[in-house]
Amino acid sequence: MLGALWKRLPFVRLTAAVVLLLAAGEQFPLTRLPMYSTFDPVADYYYLADAAGRPLACEKYFGTSTANVKKLYRTRLRELVVPRGASEATATPVERRHAGEALLDELRATGARRGAAVPTGTVRLLRVEVRRVATVEGFARIEELLAEK
Amino acid sequence: MKRWLQSLRETTVGHAPWEMYVMRALLAWLMWRMLPAVVPFTAQPYPNGLARLADLTWLGDPAVFAPLRALAPIALGLYAIGVAPLLTLGYGAALLTAVGALENSQGSIGHHLQLLCLVALAQWLAYATAAVRPAPGAPRGFAWAPTDTHRRAVQAAKLMIAAAYVTSGWTKLIASKGRWIAQLPDISLQLVKTHANVYYDQYGMPGAPVTLGTDWPRLIAEHPWLTRLAFTPGLLLELGAVLALTGRRAACAVGLGLLAMHLLARTVMELGFFAHEWLLVIFFINVPWLVCVGLKRCRSDAAPP
Numbered sequence: 287m288l289g290a291l292w293k294r295l296p297f298v299r300l301t302a303a304v305v306l307l308l309a310a311g312e313q314f315p316l317t318r319l320p321m322y323s324t325f326d327p328v329a330d331y332y333y334l335a336d337a338a339g340r341p342l343a344c345e346k347y348f349g350t351s352t353a354n355v356k357k358l359y360r361t362r363l364r365e366l367v368v369p370r371g372a373s374e375a376t377a378t379p380v381e382r383r384h385a386g387e388a389l390l391d392e393l394r395a396t397g398a399r400r401g402a403a404v405p406t407g408t409v410r411l412l413r414v415e416v417r418r419v420a421t422v423e424g425f426a427r428i429e430e431l432l433a434e435k
Numbered sequence: 436m437k438r439w440l441q442s443l444r445e446t447t448v449g450h451a452p453w454e455m456y457v458m459r460a461l462l463a464w465l466m467w468r469m470l471p472a473v474v475p476f477t478a479q480p481y482p483n484g485l486a487r488l489a490d491l492t493w494l495g496d497p498a499v500f501a502p503l504r505a506l507a508p509i510a511l512g513l514y515a516i517g518v519a520p521l522l523t524l525g526y527g528a529a530l531l532t533a534v535g536a537l538e539n540s541q542g543s544i545g546h547h548l549q550l551l552c553l554v555a556l557a558q559w560l561a562y563a564t565a566a567v568r569p570a571p572g573a574p575r576g577f578a579w580a581p582t583d584t585h586r587r588a589v590q591a592a593k594l595m596i597a598a599a600y601v602t603s604g605w606t607k608l609i610a611s612k613g614r615w616i617a618q619l620p621d622i623s624l625q626l627v628k629t630h631a632n633v634y635y636d637q638y639g640m641p642g643a644p645v646t647l648g649t650d651w652p653r654l655i656a657e658h659p660w661l662t663r664l665a666f667t668p669g670l671l672l673e674l675g676a677v678l679a680l681t682g683r684r685a686a687c688a689v690g691l692g693l694l695a696m697h698l699l700a701r702t703v704m705e706l707g708f709f710a711h712e713w714l715l716v717i718f719f720i721n722v723p724w725l726v727c728v729g730l731k732r733c734r735s736d737a738a739p740p
Contacts, residue, residue, distance in 0.1 A: 341639075399473065424623075
């Protein structure tokens, strides 16, 4: 019966491809293309700055994007907290700092291999949380220093 | 209505050989364009996809990657003119897929390469199928594939592009538990994020934005229904991308719609998907065919009655 139903589907090959992509998830080159598939009432972004707090252009100094920095940081943080049964949201300040410092080391190394102008001085990793509020700008930004090295 | 529904089925378009030359040339250019100059990764701490099956860290050695990359334009150039696609396209597809898998094995999943790799691999699979199981009466051509095989490869590319967009649509419905359209006004926060990303990526560089830019996000937050009206067609287009497989005109219409969606995201969110946009232009919109149709129409209008 299922076989007969399958044969009656008008786009069998496409259906099979969609089922495969949805089932496989994120296993390169397979993907569910999950970008902007859900919207939370809070968003956050990350950036890099020098010791004086001046932003450092991520592309120029590290050869990557701040969107990538965020993903890399979160993966390292999860790696630290998951073994003790915690989540990113319940990570301790020490765990957040360790994840940030490890990431800064890695950004310097991959940036140098990319031929980027990696800074020699202290670099800060900052996270900014954004929420909607009833002000003129309409948004509130809360900045947090994650690590500096 | 019933007849229209019955006509909804996958159709392999009888593209002319010259159209498919242009498609292959553009795909070859796109693959070359997306291949990085250097691979800065010497480890795969979080193996993903292909990297779970094989160690790809050798790509991070410039002495290995540089000659492999140097061979790519030769292979892709040969593929563009239709020489041994199993080998030439296979080389380009394997190299790009390996690089993408290593890049995505650093603990950060990006989505700029997957569709291009899937399209190249789907085309390769079509050529491989034709080589192993040729159509009745067709030659088993390794060096030169017959026109019909090229048509199947083009169809495979279209199928993969359509499947990716339909998957993206379903992912939105599944991940948001059917509330994607209701949640849309919160996209304003994502806009604040993407604008800030561009600001801090390029801070102080020539042509970089001079402020964090909150005009678009504020506009969206203040007009939730206008936001839903502007972004909902994108979801419908993604889910309806399957229609692109029914013929040339449908593919062109769906391609133009999806390209408009990408251009809207590029303008409002400062978020571009270069390879996706070009794949739509190459395989769905098919500009050379559009030009050809336009010229024919002009000539027939100008002809004396």
